[in-house]
Amino acid sequence: MNTRHLLLTGLTLALSTSAWADFSASPEEARGIAKEAYLYGFPVVEMYKTLYTQAVDSKSPNYKAPFNQIGNTAKAFTAKDTAFVTPNADTPYSFVWMDLRAEPLILTLPPIEEHRYYSVQLIDAYTQNFAYLGTRSTGNNGGHFMIAGPDWQGQQPVNIDRLLRSESNIAYALYRTQLFDEKDLAKVKQIQKGYKVETLSHYVKQKAPAPAPKVSWPKPTPTMSETPDLFRYLNFMLAFTPPQDIEKDLLARFAKIGIGAGQPFDLKSLSAEQHKALEDGISDAKAEFATLKKDKIDTHQVTSGDFFGTRDHLKGNYLYRYTGAKVGIFGNSAEEANYIGYFVDKNGQPVDAGKHDYTLHFDKGALPPADAFWSLTMYDGKNQLLVANPLNRYLINSRMLADLRLDADGGLTLYVQHKNPGKDKQANWLPAPNGPFYGVLRIYLPQPQVASGEWKIPLLTPVDAKQ
Structure with missing residues (x-):
């Protein structure tokens, strides 16, 4: 039984620093790996920061709702909203942080008038947009849509309009409902009341499966996305993401600096030389982004459509995925x-x-x-x-x-x-x-x-x- 399976089936899933995985890379090699791992992991950790403030920390001013429940923001974003960068002020948001470990969720959408745009963006733990619901993709007539995690095996109810799968057991449903003007706010609120979220067992009126193990969600730190501490949070989040075959070699390379699903990552156990190698690798990653921004983003040679989308769309370009999270996390796919x-x-x-x-x-x-x-x-x-x-x-x-x-x-x-x-x-x-x-x-x-x-x-x- 592997480490990840033990973590997910134990009583508690937590961020650990009590032990240290092997750090087998030489300082020079570690620098190169750290650069790759930082670009790879930054979106995952940035997503975690939003998850924590919206679904875990009930005292946060940005808290929306517990897991598997919907939180509505019945107003357009203003300067007082700080949960994530580059917010959209045109479309009041609704939020569902989905824990898909125990069973799928059913998202029910109401019929909405044809001239109003709305969408439900489905985002996995890597910040990849794995699917959409709404005006473009499913129309404005509403419906019932099932979101399942990577490990689920079961029967799809006959009255489900579409089954959609996430690569990760933690995923995000981000709703946007077009707001025409201030007078339209009451109508938007009414539409949001029609957005419904329930577990599969509740939807089909059957006994619920055993609950997933309790999670001890680690509190974010101010510098977690900018320093080698990012790898500690990355290891925690990777426990919710079964490894993809296409990334097998990449993850094996990351393991040489102690990165692995559910593994501890203790910076205090590193030598000064190893610590510097990680910091230098992160600096290299930031420098590569700065060059991309100056040469291609600022000059409009690449567009947002290059940075957001499915795994297939991104084609393993982790610099682009990093860029999306850096300049405007949870951005829409090009279409x-x-x-x-x-x-x-x-x-x-x-x-x-x-x-x-x-x-x-x-x-x-x-x-x-x-x-x-x-x-x-x-x-x-x-x-x-x-x-x-x-x-x-x-x-x-x-x-x-x-x-x-x-x-x-x-x-x-x-x-x-x-x-x-x-x-x-x-x-x-x-x-x-x-x-x-x-x-x-x-x-x-x-x-x-x-x-x-x-x-x-x-x-x-x-x-x-x-x-």
Whole structure:
């Protein structure tokens, strides 16, 4: 019986530091392995941080609901919401953290009017989007959908519309329900009340199986994602993820620095040389990301669609999976939404509203082509959260077009800056922090010309230099 099986069938699954797995790699080899393992494990650990604050720590201001229950946020995100970076303020969220060890869950969706976009993004412990429910994938007529873990073997009820499997026994269902405006909030709340979650045994009215072992969820630390301590949390989370055959050799390589499902990872047992090798490997990984961001992300040579999706879509590119978790964890797959990040201006310079005002201009007939809607949202460059401002305006989206002022030629110019541009331009003002920022243009259900490049992405233009 292997270690992972013992952990999952014992009385308690916990993060241990009482022993130390073999660290057989030389310092030079360990540095290379640490780089790979950091890129591989960062999304898993970042996901754990969100899991802990939303489903485990009931005292957290970001707590939503216990495992296998749904938590609804009946408001759009604001600057006060800090559970995860780069939040979407267009669509109030609902959250289900799924523990699939004992049995599957049934997600029931109500019928929703055809003109309203909604989705349920199903995410495994690696942050891979393994499936979707909702407008694009299953329509707006509702239905019953079963989510099963990797170990489940059983009979699918006849009235289940679709069976979907997660690679991991811990998974996340992230619901987005389009909010048209403040007056629409009551309707969104009513829709959210129709989202139902129940265990398979409850759904079919049969006796529940034996409960899964109790888990001692380790408390996150402030630096857990930035230091070798990440590997300790990675080992804990890997106990919920049966190894994939395609990763057999990779995981064997990771084992040379003590990484393995459910294994202890005690940094105090390392020599100074070994510890430095891990830190250097992490630095190498961060440097590789920085190069990717500068050369390809900031220049729009790669898009969000490259970073989010299924395992098959990502094709083993752990740098891309890391990038997704780093710049906007739980981002949508390309067919669901396209994300365009504005980190630099048209001259390739980092955007900073403490130094410049900016405009973003769309030519007549060249607004983002979306079958659902589009939205430009502002984020603080320092903390990656929404920006507090006098208008309480965090975005400009296609639902607001009637209230925006068009240019004389029918185009649209948005003013991206810290100070109010004046009454004549305020309708088109997207408030920025007094310092570094970035914007994200989201295109929900993007039309083909987005992926083909036929639609040209407009760039931020600095309009003045402040003294």
